[in-house]
Amino acid sequence: MKQIKRHIRLHQIGYGVVCCCGAAILILLLIADWFFPLPPPGHDSINVIVVAKDGTPLRAFPDRAHIWRHPVKLEAVSPYYIQSLIHYEDKNFWWHPGINPFSMLRAAYQWARYGRIISGGSTLTMQVARILDPTPRTVQGKLVQMFRALQLECHYSKKEILDLYMNFAPMGGVLEGVEAASRAYLGKPAKRLTHAEAALLTVLPQLPSVLRPDRNPHKAQAARDKVARRMQGVWSTADINDALSEPISALTVREPLLAPLLAQRMKGQYPGKLRIDTTINSIDQQTVETLLLDRVNVLPQRISMAAMVIENSTGEVVAYAGSADFTDRERFSDVDMVRASRSPGSTLKPFLYGFALDEGLIHSESLLSDTPQSFSGYQPGNFQQNFHGPVSVSEALVKSLNVPAVEVLDRLGPTPFVAMLRRGGLKLEFPKGATPNLSVILGGAGARLEDMVGAYSALARKGIAITPRFVAADPLQERRMMSEGAAFIVRDILETGGPVGRAVEGNGSYRGIAWKTGTSFGFRDAWAVGVSQRYTVGVWVGRPDGTPNPGFFGANVAAPLLVDIFTALPDGRNLSPNPVPANVQQEKICWPSGTRLSDLGQGVDIEQLCPLQRTAWTLNGIAPPTFPDRLQASTPQLTFFVDQQSGKRVLPDCAKHAYQQKQLIRWPAGLELWLDADLRQKSLPPEWDNACAASANYSDGNRLKIMGLNDGEVIRQANGGKLPEAKLELRGAHGEINWMLNGRLINGNGRNQTIKFSSAGRYDITAFDNLGNYDRIAVSVQMQ
Template sequence: MTQRLAAIRARTCRGAARVRASRALRVGAAALVVIGALAFTADRLFPLPTPGRSAPFALIVTARDGTPLRAFPDKLYIWRNPVTLEQVSPRYVQALTGYEDRAFWWHPGVNPFALVRAAGQWIVHRRIVSGGSTITMQVARMIDPTPRTLRGKLHQILRALQLEAHFSKREILTLYLNYAPMGGVLEGVDAASRAYLGKPASNLSYAEAAMLAVLPQAPSLLRPDRFPHRAQQARDKVLHRLADRWPQTVIDDALTEPVYAQTIREPMLAPLLAQRLKRTAHGRLRITTTLDADLQSTVEAQLLDRVRGLPRHASCAALVLDNATLEVRAYAGSADFSDLERASHVDMVRAWRSPGSTLKPFLYGFALDAGLVDSESLLADVPQSFGGYQPGNFEQSFHGAVSVSEALTRSLNVPAVQVLDQYGPDRFVGKLRQGGLKLRFPRGATPNLSVILGGADTSLEYLVGAYASFARGGMAGVPRLTSDAPLEEHRMMSAGAAFIVRDILESGGPLGRAVEERGNNRGVAWKTGTSFGFRDAWAVGVTDRYTVGVWIGRPDGTPNPGYFGANAATPLMMSIFSALPDAVETAQRKPPAGVTQAQVCWPLGNTVDAQPSDLCAEQRRAWLLDGIAPPTFPDAIRGGEPVLRYAVDSETGLRASADCTSHALREAESPLWPAVLEPWLDERSRRLDPPRWQPGCTPPARAEGHLAIGGASTGEIVRRSYGGQAPQLHLTVSGARGSVGWLVNGALAGRAPAANGWTVPLAQPGEYAITAFDESGRYDRITVEVR
């Protein structure tokens, strides 16, 4: 009976316990639900502030390796350099967590043991000995600052718990890396590392990691640039605290390392590019460019050195492009960003300016692709009129018969206009735009022949992107300024045409390579340009690896007399090339498919094996594209076939006709040079001229209106008086149209209206070959001798 009562009593007790336990569980669950609901409600009512919300416009523009180029601080003038956890040295993370918060990776945002310890120290010492803050609590204070009071600490604890609920440990640590106060206007470990130590946070030594880890505890008092002794004491304290985490030998070495910090300076590399990219930041905190920081610094130093030798108000700009990736490695929009007198706030990389002669290589490339020319096609560098447009050369002189290679390397204007006249200005401009090179014409203007001499505007950026086509198989591209910019390419010309034009620019073509015209600059294919009135001086060069463009002038467009592409821009461009790693390749390039060499003949233009030898006055070794040796452009003055057919006496070999010889006649032929070139030909070029007429035979009478020189005749002898003044020969001309040009011994002496004639000074004894020619290409020549 007693046992039974005991059993009943036990069952009753167990039942009561279960009821109490169940009730406790229900109460606990309800409490958790209430707490959870309260926490959820509080989280919604008091959301975490977004890091940086108080300063939404902070931005840093960096080089490709993370080096700051220019910082745009927030409204509080705070500099930050956003980084990820992977971009920071593990040594810094070890020092930070080992010194500040050893339980960081497992606590829920608050370390209760640290809080109890801090409270006990406060009770004993009546002051704060250690704060008990975790890294998470410090992040909470960074994003939502609170006063250092008991109430503030409670607020900080709640925010820390909230942070842990929303972010992973790695994300919380990343926030600390970016927002920790580092003294003055610096926030974040990378900004501090670069400002104080001149290096990224990924490359910290043990001593440097320890110093930066303790700096946020008292950033104003521990700044290594101002208080190196205090900073060293704090750093050593951290190092001793890490004895159980780092080898003792490492700590001993770190303790001997002195604390050194450079003076904080605002980063200011590529300032105009940074300013340009800032306009497209769209809320980003960091923009990574494609620039090489060391190269950028070198290029800016070279521009600064060059501009010191230029007139007041003149400036420079330069752009360096990696041909393989189209990434810009250096971007200098002005010579000295701090020099307002030179309008250095104007970005001349993007400015619209007249390109001078820099478009000529593209014209010859297009003409090659169109089958109009080969590298040695005959062109006429003589005074010509193209529908009333009469271009002249930069040197105010002419060279007579020249090849495409000579015309391009010498940057001759008249031959370029001659080729453009055949190709078509509208077609040329359309082809450039198709290849990505934009041109801007004056309002209401349309493409005309002047475009090849700078009659339309473009920019250094467009030019460099287009010139890269000569090293990229004819593919031009848009220069890429940021690492995430898309690769935009455009077909400018064929790979064969690009190869031929580049070879001409680099070495002068097959003939130029033999005589080494460009000396020490071999390996760089470059072209200069000077706009009308010396307003713009250009030089753009290409190697296998890089394209470099340089502009020199005044941003306001005022002329700089005496400063042109060759003497102002080219030396700077070559100096930049010399600073580039592996800029010039020494290996000889192989011609692409379709590019061959052959001997061509002047004046007809065909290959040697495609015409009789007696029609080949001069041979030239030329680059051919697709095996095509185009004939010389049609003679606009004379018209008809470029071959003169006539009869010669079979016995004497002289010209004759049936009514003046009893011998048999045979047919002969001679090549005809373009009429505009005949006044400029030397005896060597005339060796295939028709023979003289046989005595007794009367040559055909000159057509009425033929140009003729008066006042002297061929064979006339002019005698000098002993001890007197040098004689002068006053000549007249008849049958001329428009103004008349006068050549003396092959050199242009000048031009004058036909009615004025011309006076030739005969200063030295010897033979004088004098030629007069008019705008229609008609001419006459006499030879006199001075004794």
């Protein structure tokens, strides 16, 4: 009995000693852990990678050692790789505490017996420890590595340790991690690795320089086959045989370079983030970059291009090219023109007409005057330096006419227009101290391509603009740009030319795309922005330094590229557009009044009161009349009297015979000169009877006036253009009419006169009738 008690006591003492030793070791480990903490992963560098939506690398920003990593989680890696890695490298990974004593003893025995390392004793945890804290291959270094492995197991879960290995394991050259190796060597994500590829990337970290598949395919294949054969019992025999028969094929390792300027932007926008997942579609990005590169190679040096594509439903940016060729420094490749503020030219005109529709100022066929006009001293001209006379809103927008746009903006107001754009998310930039004026509609302010694309999306999104989103986490930002009805009408005009064009050209070659071009003053910027039901695309062409490019304008350099991008995009043109909103109708309207045909009533002279009929889109049942005449204050409807015998115009107090009262609708005074002969004959009252000549000049509240040019107007001739000329008419004259140019009589008597200017300078033009009435204007001609 005493021996038994003594034996038990010895066991208790031994157990106590063991517990005390264990506690002491644990305390020592905790103290060591406190004073010698684990280095955090990637502590010695910051490696950033920006990827597309599908994980394709766009651009890598290596660390100081020029190492590329592609962060990936366990769930995003092929299970074949996990199986081969665990089975080949560390079968007991899931249960050991970071150190496998049996493997260590086996490795030590083999080393003592053979004098060299036969098989390693390091666990995956120890390999991660060596990656995080490199140590020399000595006994002391191995002890430090074992200590670090124990620390890892205390601070990280098994899954997290596996994640660290998969992201930091050396894979040859500048590559680290299975995802970076899979992308670089195999051109695919690690999620799609085959059995053979999984075995290859499992063994590669053992001798990363020797086993690189792009340089030593035979050695790589031998090592891979060794791993594959070891997988017996884990993989089926058929899978192993397939892996052994698969040839080694590897890509040349190249730095990823898609959307490089966007990647640079995202790196700055998200500092400290190692992997930035963008909304870019890698296939669409490659397509857009290829289209830009093909076109820019035939353009002069220093010309660059930019393009951006967003998906209308989400606002996600699927393609982003800030420059045409990132490798060509002569084309300012490092300047991101998607973000640059440039003169937008005429690209703001769709918004102007949309706002005017919402304000009830116009409908799609409102009569506008494309004639030389002065707006409080501002005298716009058209791009082609010619004029078209009477035009509709649809024609003015499709042909991008400047004077009608300024006329509408003058009614709407420049300041409200800029405020409406800002409300919809399009902020214009003005020079310091400048305020909005009429030139803003022709490019007199700065705009960014990305903002323009977001604003144009409103045409396909029922009037709601969206802010482009570059990463999925960006919030969805939407703003009302214009009403749904206005957006529909503007888009229909740009796509088909309006209601009439909709019937004639509905199946045209560009069906499904509505776009607008723009060219800034001096040919510095060429734009094209457009929408389909699925995408909004913006294109800019020019020199980033602002140097002019004569002959480069939106229609000939930017629009063809825009159409090619739409054509190349999936469903870029083929989705059905939005249906006609309930508050949008097609109605017959009259020119020149601008009002509905149905409003004339019964028993009226349609030919006199509605000489031209147009089919228009109206919004909210509103058909506003034509803008008031800028040149003469008179009512649009003219009531006059006609001698029933002579057919000439008379007044009741001077008529010699019975007379008849008639009515007609006046055309704006500045447009009468532009009407064809037959229409003009129908739209003007007959000539005055001689008996009423004395009171004829003032009977309608008119005075003798030269029409066609304004007093003080400046006429500009573009370089290389034809010598300018002006078509003039003398209004309110009676009898014989004479014209004088700079004090000299010129050929031709009559109300109409064509003045040809031979050189720059001032010209005084005078016209007078046989009653002594006259009018005089002075104009200047400038050569540009």
